[in-house]
Amino acid sequence: MATAAHRIARTREEDSPADEAALAAAYEAAFDAAVAADERIEPRDWMPDAYRATLVRQIAQHAHSEIIGMQPEANWITRAPSLRRKAILMAKVQDEAGHGLYLYSAAETLGTSRDELLDKLHSGRQKYSSIFNYPTLTWADVGAIGWLVDGAAITNQVPLCRCSYGPYARAMVRICKEESFHQRQGYELLQALSRGTPEQHEMAQDAVNRWWWPSLMMFGPPDDQSQHSAQSMTWKIKRHSNDELRQRFVDICVPQAESLGLTLPDPDLRWNEERGHYDFGEIDWTEFREVLKGNGPCNEQRITQRRAAHDEGTWVREAAAAYAEKHTAKDITKDRSKDITKDGAKDGETTA
Amino acid sequence: MAAALALGDDALVLSHRLGEWAGHAPVLEEEVALANIALDLLGQARVLLSMAGDEDELAYLREERAFRNVQLVEQPNGDFAHTIARQLYFSTYQRLLYAHLAAGDGEFAGLAAKAVKEVAYHQDHAEQWTLRLGDGTEVSHERMRRACQALWRFTGEMFQPVEGLDVDGEGIRAVWLESVSAVLRQATLDVPEGPQSGAWSAGAGRQGLHTEPFGRMLAEMQHLHRSHPGASW
Numbered sequence: 062m063a064t065a066a067h068r069i070a071r072t073r074e075e076d077s078p079a080d081e082a083a084l085a086a087a088y089e090a091a092f093d094a095a096v097a098a099d100e101r102i103e104p105r106d107w108m109p110d111a112y113r114a115t116l117v118r119q120i121a122q123h124a125h126s127e128i129i130g131m132q133p134e135a136n137w138i139t140r141a142p143s144l145r146r147k148a149i150l151m152a153k154v155q156d157e158a159g160h161g162l163y164l165y166s167a168a169e170t171l172g173t174s175r176d177e178l179l180d181k182l183h184s185g186r187q188k189y190s191s192i193f194n195y196p197t198l199t200w201a202d203v204g205a206i207g208w209l210v211d212g213a214a215i216t217n218q219v220p221l222c223r224c225s226y227g228p229y230a231r232a233m234v235r236i237c238k239e240e241s242f243h244q245r246q247g248y249e250l251l252q253a254l255s256r257g258t259p260e261q262h263e264m265a266q267d268a269v270n271r272w273w274w275p276s277l278m279m280f281g282p283p284d285d286q287s288q289h290s291a292q293s294m295t296w297k298i299k300r301h302s303n304d305e306l307r308q309r310f311v312d313i314c315v316p317q318a319e320s321l322g323l324t325l326p327d328p329d330l331r332w333n334e335e336r337g338h339y340d341f342g343e344i345d346w347t348e349f350r351e352v353l354k355g356n357g358p359c360n361e362q363r364i365t366q367r368r369a370a371h372d373e374g375t376w377v378r379e380a381a382a383a384y385a386e387k388h389t390a391k392d393i394t395k396d397r398s399k400d401i402t403k404d405g406a407k408d409g410e411t412t413a
Numbered sequence: 414m415a416a417a418l419a420l421g422d423d424a425l426v427l428s429h430r431l432g433e434w435a436g437h438a439p440v441l442e443e444e445v446a447l448a449n450i451a452l453d454l455l456g457q458a459r460v461l462l463s464m465a466g467d468e469d470e471l472a473y474l475r476e477e478r479a480f481r482n483v484q485l486v487e488q489p490n491g492d493f494a495h496t497i498a499r500q501l502y503f504s505t506y507q508r509l510l511y512a513h514l515a516a517g518d519g520e521f522a523g524l525a526a527k528a529v530k531e532v533a534y535h536q537d538h539a540e541q542w543t544l545r546l547g548d549g550t551e552v553s554h555e556r557m558r559r560a561c562q563a564l565w566r567f568t569g570e571m572f573q574p575v576e577g578l579d580v581d582g583e584g585i586r587a588v589w590l591e592s593v594s595a596v597l598r599q600a601t602l603d604v605p606e607g608p609q610s611g612a613w614s615a616g617a618g619r620q621g622l623h624t625e626p627f628g629r630m631l632a633e634m635q636h637l638h639r640s641h642p643g644a645s646w
Contacts, residue, residue, distance in 0.1 A: 128441070131435060131436045131444070132436045135435035135436040138432045138433075138435055139429060139432055139433055139633050139634060140633060140634065140636065140637050141637075142473075142637045142638045142641070142644075142646045143469050143473075143638070143645075143646040144425075144455065144458070144459050144462075144468050144469060144472055145459075145646075146646055147432070147455060148452060148455050148456065148459070151432055151435070151448055151451055151452050151455065152448075152452055154435050154436070154444075154448060155444070155445055155448035155449060155452065158441055158444035158445045158448065159445055161441055162441055162442070162445070165441075200637055200646075250646075253645065253646055254646075257644055257645060257646075258641060258643075258644050260641060260644075261641065261644055366436065366437070369437075370436065370437045370438065370439070371439075373437075373439065373492075374438065374439020374440055374493070375439075376550070376552050376553055376556070377439035377440065377443075377493045377546070377553070378439060378440055379549070379550050379552070379553070380545050380546050380549025380550050380552070380553030381440075381545045381549065382549075383549045383550045383553075384544065384545040384548055384549045385545075387548065
């Protein structure tokens with residue numbers, strides 16, 4: 062398969078590179094052609110600065126969401142009501158840390174570093190998904206997060222498996238597999254509650270009532286207010302608009318809620334025969350903007366805990382670095398002396 | 414079934430403590446590693462408790478005085494060095510114990526054969542961090558030294574006889590001491606000694622006598638389950 066890089070290499074030979082502007086235009090044309098042909102852009106390929114910047118922003122925000130997203134669920138690990146549920150929840154939170162790691166690696170292929178990105182998260186210069194600024198108040202919230210929040214994430218992320226940037230697309234393939242597993246587990250948790258005692262059923266309904274609207278907000282602002290959408294779609298980073306994905310999610314959730322025996326907290330929700338979709342009520346965009354601005358119920362708590370974990374871990378990371386330095390230095394000295402002994406002073410270059 | 418309960422409680426309680434780290438670890442790789450160890454231990458606990466009865470009844474409906482874990486595993490996490498010291502002491506013991514049980518043909522042989530592989534990883538993880546912290550910076554050295562010292566007095570209990578477990582505790586203690594001492598020396602740390610080091614080495618967790626933080630840990634662990642008697646989850 063011809064990659065963008067090959068295409069550019071060919072372009073270079075064919076056109077005389079004397080003219081810098083012509084060369085830049087050729088790079089850009091090759092990039093556009095690669096994207097148009099659904100080829101993957103790889104780390105060493107030329108790409109527009111704005112494409113690089115938007116990917117760094119999106120992948121970093123995605124990674125941060127995995128890391129901050131551990132908190133609302135980890136909040137229930139020590140209180141999980143059965144050992145089976147506790148094991149499932151621990152495994153899920155562990156997966157999220159793993160997803161964060163994949164995504165930071167994907168972002169690093171674009172020329173940034175994990176430290177730099179974490180620093181931006183801690184200082185509020187980069188965001189994470191608004192959903193994680195809501196509190197987990199009961200055990201049922203763990204199920205609602207699995208069903209609705211992971212469900213919304215999957216609806217968003219499955220198209221990203223075909224994203225034009227190779228490392229991101231490949232990370233998403235791995236992540237989506239695990240996410241759909243989590244989503245099924247969340248659904249099954251809610252099902253057990255919904256069919257359990259009246260108190261358990263009520264707990265499940267209350268959780269769904271609190272998480273439904275924030276989950277719909279995960280798809281971002283409406284299409285006419287989404288600042289990055291058009292460019293991202295041209296570049297094939299995004300494949301569908303916010304509103305399209307949100308509609309798809311609602312259409313999936315309504316029958317699932319019915320089969321759970323739970324209701325969705327929207328009096329305007331009804332099937333529209335003409336459109337072949339569910340109509341649903343207006344989202345509270347004021348709340349959405351407030352949460353994004355940092356005024357949600359848990360924004361302060363989430364970022365404070367993240368910073369604290371990082372700051373309190375500084376001495377540990379410093380110890381690891383100091384140990385590695387000491388021992389690498391020793392090992393190199395050892396290897397060198399070995400080389401010298403083995404080769405003698407044959408060419409006198411082994412110590413160079 | 415006293416032995417299944419003792420070993421199951423060890424794994425259950427330590428798993429719970431490690432679960433408290435989720436979202437608080439010093440580096441993302443440790444979020445993964447600590448959760449991974451916690452999950453392995455929880456898996457072991459579920460098999461062992463199921464040998465003794467219903468896993469959830471045993472985990473959620475026993476009072477503090479009925480738990481049979483050693484006091485070492487119930488110690489609060491403290492800082493990362495404290496968690497690593499606890500992990501070094503316990504995983505070294507658990508590996509020796511499971512290796513012994515796996516070699517026999519008793520009721521624990523099957524479980525031990527699987528668990529010993531997991532525990533080998535836990536021990537390696539703890540040893541690697543003991544080296545990094547002990548032989549890292551001055552600060553990390555001091556923290557690791559203090560942690561090893563503070564937890565030393567809870568180690569004696571691991572080698573007491575357990576009813577129904579055919580193990581030579583003194584034999585295991587000798588090998589344990591050799592292994593842990595070697596790691597500590599390599600980490601430039603002294604093996605704890607002196608009058609304080611053995612002060613409570615007769616600790617009685619196996620008899621249901623625990624330390625004060627344990628009750629609070631159980632209150633948190635059990636409250637939801639106990640609030641809904643008879644419910645299934």
